[in-house]
Amino acid sequence: MQKSECHRSVQLRNRVTDNCDQRTSSSVQIKHRTAVQQRKSSSSTSSPESARKLHPRPSDKLNPKTINPFGEQSRAPSAFAAIYSKGGVPCRLVHGSVKHRLQWECPPEKLPFDPLLITLAEGLRETKHPYPFVSKEGFRELLLVTGALEKAVPLLPRLIPVLKAALVHLDDEVFERGLNALVQLSVVVGPSLNDHLKHLLTSLSRRLRDKKFKEPITTALQKLEQNGGSGSLTIIKSKIPTYCSIYC
Numbered sequence: 001m002q003k004s005e006c007h008r009s010v011q012l013r014n015r016v017t018d019n020c021d022q023r024t025s026s027s028v029q030i031k032h033r034t035a036v037q038q039r040k041s042s043s044s045t046s047s048p049e050s051a052r053k054l055h056p057r058p059s060d061k062l063n064p065k066t067i068n069p070f071g072e073q074s075r076a077p078s079a080f081a082a083i084y085s086k087g088g089v090p091c092r093l094v095h096g097s098v099k100h101r102l103q104w105e106c107p108p109e110k111l112p113f114d115p116l117l118i119t120l121a122e123g124l125r126e127t128k129h130p131y132p133f134v135s136k137e138g139f140r141e142l143l144l145v146t147g148a149l150e151k152a153v154p155l156l157p158r159l160i161p162v163l164k165a166a167l168v169h170l171d172d173e174v175f176e177r178g179l180n181a182l183v184q185l186s187v188v189v190g191p192s193l194n195d196h197l198k199h200l201l202t203s204l205s206r207r208l209r210d211k212k213f214k215e216p217i218t219t220a221l222q223k224l225e226q227n228g229g230s231g232s233l234t235i236i237k238s239k240i241p242t243y244c245s246i247y248c
Contacts, residue, residue, distance in 0.1 A: 080123035080131055089119060091138055093130040100130075102137050109145035117142055117155055121162040124177045125169055136177045143188045152185065153192045159185070160196040167203035175207065176216070183220050186227040194228045194235055201239035208240070222246045 083089060090105040104111075120142065123135025143152065152159075163185070166178025182200060186193050204221070207213045221243055225232045236243050 078126060078131075080119065080126055080135065081128070083119055084123075084131065084134065089116070089123075089134065089138065091134065093134055100133055100137075102134065102141060104141075108142050109147065111142070113142065113148075113151035114155060117152060118158055118162060121159055121166070121181060124163075124166040124181055125171075125174050127171060127174065132173070132177065136181065139181050140184055143184050148188050149190075153189050156189065156192065156196055160199055164200055164203060167200060167207075172212075175213075179204075179216060179220050183223050186224050190227050191229045191231060193224070194231050197224065197228065197232065197235045198239060201236060205240050208242075218243075 080089075090111060091102045092105075094101050094103045117139065120135050120139040123131050124139070126132050126135060142148070163178055163182055166174055166181070169175055169178070204217050208217050221236055221240065225236060225246055228235075233245050
C-alpha cells in the first residue's frame, strides 16, 4: 500500500515538472520570437531608406527623383502669370463695389502692341483670378485705341495661333473668351483677317455640335462675315457648310 502511494506521488511530481518545463519552453519561444520581431522592426526603421521617408533631407527637395510631378509645389506659374507678376502687363485690376475695371500705368494708345496684344491673348487661357479678367479686358481695351488697325494687322500671323489655342481649350469659359476676342479683332482688322480665318473655323465647327454654343458661334460667324466682306462668306462656307449668310 505504501509502495503504491509512493509510486503515485512520484508520477504526480513528474507531471508537474513536465508541465513546468512545457510552460518554460513556450515562454522562451515567445520571448525569442518577440526579440526577433523587435530586431527586424528596429533594423527597418533605422535603415537609410526609411529614415529619409520619416525625416526627408533638405537636399531631397532639389532631387527630381523625390519630387511629385503632380504636387502643388512643382507647378510653375504660367507664362502670362509670370509676365504679369513682373510688371510686363502695364495694368492692374481695380476692384469696384459693382464691377471691376483696369487701371493702366499709361494711356493704352501710347503702348506698343508688340508683344502686349499677344501676351494678353495668351492670358485668355488663364483660369485663376485675376488673370482671366485682366487678359480679356486688356485685349478689348487695347483694340479700342486710335491706330489699332495699323498696329494689329502686322501681328496677325503670331496672334492667330494664340487665339486658336483658346478656341480649342476644353474649358468652356476659356473658349468663350477666345470667341469674343476673335470677334473684337475682326471689328478692327476687317478683311485682313480672312487670310487667317480658315485656321480658326475648324474649332468653331466642332463646338457647334454643343447646343449651348450654337447661338453664340452663329452670332460670331455673322459678325466675321459682316466685318470680312464678301470674301469671308466663301471661307466660312468651306469649313461650315451649314452656315447661312446674313444677306440671304
